[in-house]
Amino acid sequence: xxxxxxxxxxxxxxxxxxxxxxxxxxxxxxxxxxxxxxxxxxxxxxxxxxxxxxxxxxxxxxxxxxxxxxxxxxxxxxxxxxxxxxxxxxxxxxxxxxxxxxxxxxxxxxxxxxxxxxxxxxxxxxxxxxxxxxxxxxxxxxxxxxxxxxxxxxxxxxxxxxxxxxxxxxxxxxxxxxxxxxxxxxxxxxxxxxxxxxxxxxxxxxxxxxxxxxxxxxxxxxxxxxxxxxxxxxxxxxxxxxxxxxxxxxxxxxxxxxxxxxxxxxxxxxxxxxxxxxxxxxxxxxxxxxxxxxxxxxxxxxxxxxxxxxxxxxxxxxxxxxxxxxxxxxxxxxxxxxxxxxxxxxxxxxxxxxxxxxxxxxxxxxxxxxxxxxxxxxxx
Numbered sequence: 001x002x003x004x005x006x007x008x009x010x011x012x013x014x015x016x017x018x019x020x021x022x023x024x025x026x027x028x029x030x031x032x033x034x035x036x037x038x039x040x041x042x043x044x045x046x047x048x049x050x051x052x053x054x055x056x057x058x059x060x061x062x063x064x065x066x067x068x069x070x071x072x073x074x075x076x077x078x079x080x081x082x083x084x085x086x087x088x089x090x091x092x093x094x095x096x097x098x099x100x101x102x103x104x105x106x107x108x109x110x111x112x113x114x115x116x117x118x119x120x121x122x123x124x125x126x127x128x129x130x131x132x133x134x135x136x137x138x139x140x141x142x143x144x145x146x147x148x149x150x151x152x153x154x155x156x157x158x159x160x161x162x163x164x165x166x167x168x169x170x171x172x173x174x175x176x177x178x179x180x181x182x183x184x185x186x187x188x189x190x191x192x193x194x195x196x197x198x199x200x201x202x203x204x205x206x207x208x209x210x211x212x213x214x215x216x217x218x219x220x221x222x223x224x225x226x227x228x229x230x231x232x233x234x235x236x237x238x239x240x241x242x243x244x245x246x247x248x249x250x251x252x253x254x255x256x257x258x259x260x261x262x263x264x265x266x267x268x269x270x271x272x273x274x275x276x277x278x279x280x281x282x283x284x285x286x287x288x289x290x291x292x293x294x295x296x297x298x299x300x301x302x303x304x305x306x307x308x309x310x311x312x313x314x315x316x317x318x319x320x321x322x323x324x325x326x327x328x329x330x331x332x333x334x335x336x337x338x339x340x341x342x343x344x345x346x347x348x349x350x351x352x353x354x355x356x357x358x359x360x361x362x363x364x365x366x367x368x369x370x371x372x373x374x375x376x377x378x379x380x
Contacts, residue, residue: 312360
């Protein structure tokens with residue numbers, strides 16, 4: 001049985017809906033991180049719109065301190081100030097399809113399909129430098145937000161690790177025998193895990209080039225890999241479900257079968273207590289990592305562009321998909337099959353991506369029509 005948590009309901013019904021054809025007249029700055037004890041105050045803070053003809057957001061990057069938002073659309077790169085809602089500048093996207101902020105938010109790193117990495121001045125959007133990050137780039141990358149290391153995976157099974165500050169290659173790993181389908185960095189940035197089309201997961205200590213583990217999923221093509229927050233567990237999301245292994249012992253810890261698999265979502269919570277996984281067909285599932293039990297199968301969270309994010313304190317989860325509401329889930333109040341839920345009145349059922357900034361202050365919802373809705377706790 002699923003019930004709507006009263007505190008979440010209060011937040012949703014009291015929050016003013018923003019008409020999709022207008023922007024709030026006054027941008028409201030965030031006043032505090034979003035927590036369970038103040039979630040009833042969550043409301044729309046503003047909306048970010050593109051000038052002239054809007055385009056769908058391809059991808060985005062929030063600065064580490066949550067004060068800037070860069071988005072890529074088909075023709076352009078836009079930079080917004082999340083403190084004021086102001087559009088700071090617009091520049092051409094070039095061929096870029098991925099974007100990251102440097103740890104000190106002074107630079108932007110964009111990646112093109114041919115593996116070229118371009119460094120931009122984050123304050124102006126002016127290009128500073130570029131390098132070929134991977135000659136056989138397969139569109140799979142991850143970034144270490146603390147050390148500024150960029151990991152690029154190739155269709156040839158190799159991985160390149162770069163120091164973006166120094167613009168130097170740190171390592172090249174022959175990680176797989178076939179095209180890499182996903183790659184992940186451990187939280188401490190010392191190990192890299194990859195999944196391949198031959199259904200193999202391998203983990204490497206990238207600096208020494210030492211292989212630490214190798215596992216075969218047995219069945220199901222690998223779409224996602226993820227490290228737990230302590231770096232000891234590695235999960236793989238496949239077309240059949242989820243597998244979890246211990247890096248320390250090499251043992252298989254759990255196997256979750258899902259009709260439709262976990263090809264779209266696979267994330268450990270920041271505190272390592274939960275794992276969320278799912279796909280457009282399967283919907284979203286949450287498991288407890290203490291005993292590898294199913295915590296909840298979330299209702300009404302299937303469909304196109306399904307996405308989910310944990311709150312930084314791991315006590316809440318937010319989900320969205322096209323045609324479904326944006327929903328907050330209370331992970332601190334789960335008993336049996338009961339989980340608290342509240343639907344936010346975001347004025348769109350075409351949310352294709354979302355984010356929860358690292359400082360916990362802002363929820364960002366990307367609309368298919370190009371707008372970004374910003375929610376949080378308003379300041380006094």
